[in-house]
Amino acid sequence: MPRSLSLTAESPNSLERIRSAFDDERYWRARLANFEAAAPTLDDLTTDAAGTTSVTMTMRFGGDQLPGPLQRLRLGSLQVVQRERWNALTNGTVRGEITIDAPRTPISGDGAVHLSPSCRGTQLSGTAKVRVGVPVIGGSIAGFIAGQLANGIVDIVRITDSWLAQNP
Template identity: 35%
Template structure:
């Protein structure tokens, strides 16, 4: 049975400032490089005429680093393909659809994100549903992925904060 998670992060910057970062190819390349994944690729970033942003990324983790539960059900390295579609800022908010899948495995994620004003800046709120179609243990893997999603979002938020503070040249190392 799919599991839904709601996560949020605060940024001490305006919606427009954070959205501009999300439209920056250099930001995405740097964020991926700092992600901790063994293999990373910015497959595509497109900023449309209306200012909308489409981002496709891939991140891979070597099998030796996978938790036992994941390694038991997934042969080889774990490759995650992610697609974010950000719509331009309207009425002070930016919205996105996020879709992810583990390549070659019955695991997928879909969700909606909203970047909205909040006290002292803005908040990114993500509601995501994780579905793993493996009988008996799918729920455990979904819970594990939810925890990893929260950790990943926290890591990405720290990177984005550093990027904003340093005017577009962050390194968390």
């Protein structure tokens, strides 16, 4: 059963500064360093001629690192591939797409993010959907993952703000 959620966050940084960070490999490496326990890797980072930045990251978790709800799937380990696409600044806004996939598991998700200027900096709003294709327990696992995803978005905004403060 899929779980959907809406996300909002606020950053004091300008939209232009946030978007420019997405083109910088140092930003992505700093962002992944915050998830060190997951042995993250930056697999691909490209910006095309239209200004769209695409990034692929992989995180790996040992079975003993998985929280209780995910241990119910009896996975020896979990690999999560996250792909993000950030469009160029257009008409004063930035749109992003995020997908997650856990190969060899019934777990996947996707989301759409919209960044726009606000009176205090930049407003992030978006929606996400998490799917766990397992009868009976799939809904509770999807709910758990959705909650982690919501917390993760807030963490990413905090990490981005910190990185921008250190890299003027």
